[in-house]
Amino acid sequence: xxxxxxxxxxxxxxxxxxxxxxxxxxxxxxxxxxxxxxxxxxxxxxxxxxxxxxxxxxxxxxxxxxxxxxxxxxxxxxxxxxxxxxxxxxxxxxxxxxxxxxxxxxxxxxxxxxxxxxxxxxxxxxxxxxxxxxxxxxxxxxxxxxxxxxxxxxxxxxxxxxxxxxxxxxxxxxxxxxxxxxxxxxxxxxxxxxxxxxxxxxxxxxxxxxxxxxxxxxxxxxxxxxxxxxxxxxxxxxxxxxxxxxxxxxxxxxxxxxxxxxxxxxxxxxxxxxxxxxxxxxxxxxxxxxxxxxxxxxxxxxxxxxxxxxxxxxxxxxxxxxxxxxxxx
Numbered sequence: 001x002x003x004x005x006x007x008x009x010x011x012x013x014x015x016x017x018x019x020x021x022x023x024x025x026x027x028x029x030x031x032x033x034x035x036x037x038x039x040x041x042x043x044x045x046x047x048x049x050x051x052x053x054x055x056x057x058x059x060x061x062x063x064x065x066x067x068x069x070x071x072x073x074x075x076x077x078x079x080x081x082x083x084x085x086x087x088x089x090x091x092x093x094x095x096x097x098x099x100x101x102x103x104x105x106x107x108x109x110x111x112x113x114x115x116x117x118x119x120x121x122x123x124x125x126x127x128x129x130x131x132x133x134x135x136x137x138x139x140x141x142x143x144x145x146x147x148x149x150x151x152x153x154x155x156x157x158x159x160x161x162x163x164x165x166x167x168x169x170x171x172x173x174x175x176x177x178x179x180x181x182x183x184x185x186x187x188x189x190x191x192x193x194x195x196x197x198x199x200x201x202x203x204x205x206x207x208x209x210x211x212x213x214x215x216x217x218x219x220x221x222x223x224x225x226x227x228x229x230x231x232x233x234x235x236x237x238x239x240x241x242x243x244x245x246x247x248x249x250x251x252x253x254x255x256x257x258x259x260x261x262x263x264x265x266x267x268x269x270x271x272x273x274x275x276x277x278x279x280x281x282x283x284x285x286x287x288x289x290x291x292x293x294x295x296x297x298x299x300x301x302x303x304x305x306x307x308x309x310x311x312x313x314x315x316x317x318x319x320x321x322x323x324x325x326x327x328x329x
Contacts, residue, residue, distance in 0.1 A: 001025050001299065004058045004081075006073045007065035008032035008040065011087050011115070015062045018295045024303075029058075055080030060111075060302055063087060067171075068164045071096035078103040082110040083302045085295070089175050090114050090316045092166025094324040097317065104313055113298045113311040116179045116319075120290035120310070123246040123261040124180065126283060127237060130244055130263060131184065137240030139218055142184055144177040145234045147225030148255075150200060154226065160202040168204030170195065171323055174224025178210075178319045180235060181222070185214040187318060190325040199227045210326055231255040242266045242278070250288035259285040 003019055005012050008030050019025045029044040030037075037045055055061075061077035063070055063086040071091040077084045078100070091097045104112050118124060130136050147169070158164045159172050181188055191213055195205040206226040213219045233256050237244040242265040248257035260282055267278035294311060301308045 001059040001302065002057060003028045003060045003062065004031065004077075005029070005062045005064060006031050006077070007063065008035045008042070009064065009066075012062070012064035014291055015064060015085070015295065018292050019062075022299070024299070059083060060085065060299070066158055066164055067092045067096075067166050071099045074100045075103040078107050078110055078112065082107050083112075083298075084110065085113045085115065085298050087115040088179075088316075089166070089171050089323070090320055092164075092171075093327075094320060096166070097320040101313065101317065109305075111298065111301045111306075111308060112313055113294065113301070113308045114313075114316045115294060116176065116311050116315065117290040117294050118176045118180055119183050120293045121246075121249065121259065121288060122285040122290075123248075123259050123283075124183070124235070126261050126285075127235070127244045127246050128184070131237070131239065135239075136242040136244065136263075136265070139184060140238040140240065141218065142181055142220040142238075143236040144180065144221070145223045145225075145228075145232055146173055146177045147223070147228035148173070148231045149229045150206070150226045154200055155202055160200065160204055162204050165204065167323065167327060168195075168197070168202065168208070169206055169224050169226045170208035170210070170326060173226075174208050174210070174222055175319050175323060177222050177224065177235070178322050179315065181212065181220045182315060182318050184237065185218055185220060188212040188214050188220065188322060190322055190329070191219075193326045193329055195326065208326065210322075212322065231257075240266075250285065259288070261285075 001024060003025060005015055016028060019028050030042050058081050060083040061081050063073045063077060065073055074084055074086045090100055104110060131139060191211040193210040196207045197205055198207055200206045208224040210222040233249045235246040245262040248259040250259045263281040264278050269275050272278050297309055
């Protein structure tokens, strides 16, 4: 396969590294007008994405750009190539997403994947296996906290410029947790939300409190924040026969802490050795293959001419619809 990466920032470099390690990838070209090809040691450059004939040279396109051009390039890639891996979020807003959706529907032969890799983190996969019969039973509620400290250059980041990003911490980071909620609970509807620009004053939300429920009335609550001052990922799932607590993320910096899953089993006071403290099992994870696994599935889907198994158009529509509802409320 011959691949094109549009955008060579943090995610573009990650995708490039993964593709370079695959024996079935013949070539990878890069397009990013902001990079220095000598400094980045990039030899294979794609010079002009406006030339339609050049797109015929690629079997798959990876869109790793800032949000303001994500939809533009995803639509071009769908039209001229058909096989597209697009980083989250799928555009700045609902209108951007609808443009991608229309282009995707015009190419029924296409493979389109959005980069929601958190589903493939080892703690989440292990938690998913514990839900339902044979595990801890049906879900009673889901609660997620996903946040960061912001950092001294937070105000200067393009991610907090509404014209470029389309929104704040909910669209940037909270959208991953919304996708996980859908992974465990299926289709969700917004019940209520509160968005605040409490500290950074960037004109986009730095805290988002979002209450949702699925078709069976099972609730989910998200707090996405840029003012936690400590990088935090925590997903709590209450179940009929116990609870699951996934926390930490195997990130590049390690700032979210060691990834782990706590499995607690329901015990009342006549069963437990300590009141309100049932027996727990803790599992640690030291390897994260989530980015590689989603690329593997995308490439396999292209080879096999089948739909992707995760990061689908329907899943992207679900989270973008929820974000849009929260922003409109």
